[in-house]
Amino acid sequence: MxxxxxxxxxxxxxxxxxxxxxxxxxxxxxxxxxxxxxxxxxxRGLRGPLLLPGLPGARSRSEKFEDLVVDSAERLRELWVGVLENVEYLVEEVPDNLEALVASGAQAPLGKYSPAVKGTSGTTAEQAVIVIYRHPVEALCDAPWQVRELVHEVLIEQVAGLLNIDPDTVDPLFRRFRGH
Incomplete structure (x- = not known):
């Protein structure tokens, strides 16, 4: 007192x-x-976030990109039931050797895959992994709808490489965006 x-x-x-x-x-x-x-x-009350966490505008660009990868992976899992069941999909910002690629003048990869590794007893010790690189994919796109298309095409190419088949067989909508 x-x-x-x-x-x-x-x-x-x-x-x-x-x-x-x-x-x-x-x-x-x-x-x-x-x-x-x-x-x-x-x-007027305490300051807080402008948008509530559940609203779409509150999500970051990387979270929106991860949603696109999840949507595309689910579509491919529906097309290839059982075959892609044990594939893990990852999103990374940039490839590990990006500086060396830029210095050499080569285009940065948009994704990569690594097949499942068999263990000694015949079971899979590590599952297959497909990685999508967010920044190189977004750098090629001018509009948000193009990102969705390109993410799906990159996933199709990586799945085709993983399964050792032609990308046109993986999904009939292949190459709709880039037109190779």
Whole structure:
């Protein structure tokens, strides 16, 4: 409890300081937790996110890209039931050796695959993996709809390489975007 005495007016004002020691006092700690110290401008409430996490606008570009890969992988799993069941799909930002590729003048890869590795007892020790590189794919596209198309085509090419078949057999919609 602190007291303030005003000598001229002759009254005493007291208030509670329940917050504990002040942060600038020696050995003191902040009196209020972070949530209570946040700004409350003009009595309108505490600041928070502009969009709620469940709304589509709140998702980052990388999360939207991962959704495109998941959608495309699900389509390919429906077309190749059982064959692509144990394939893992990954999204990476850039390939490991991107600097060397740029220096050599070669185009950056859009994806890669690695087949399943058999264990000693005949079971698969590691499952097959298909990796899609987000930045090289997005760099080739001018519009969001093109990203969806290119992601699907890159996945088709990687699945074709993994299964050692022609990409046109993997999905009849192959090469609709790039027109090779």
């Amino acid at each position: 602190m007291q303030f005495n005003a000598q001229e007016s002759g009254f005493t004002v007291s208030f509670n300081d329940d917050a504990g020691p002040r942060a600038d006092a020696p050995g003191g700690s902040p009196g209020r937790p972070f949530a209570q110290r946040r700004r409350n401008r003009h009595g």
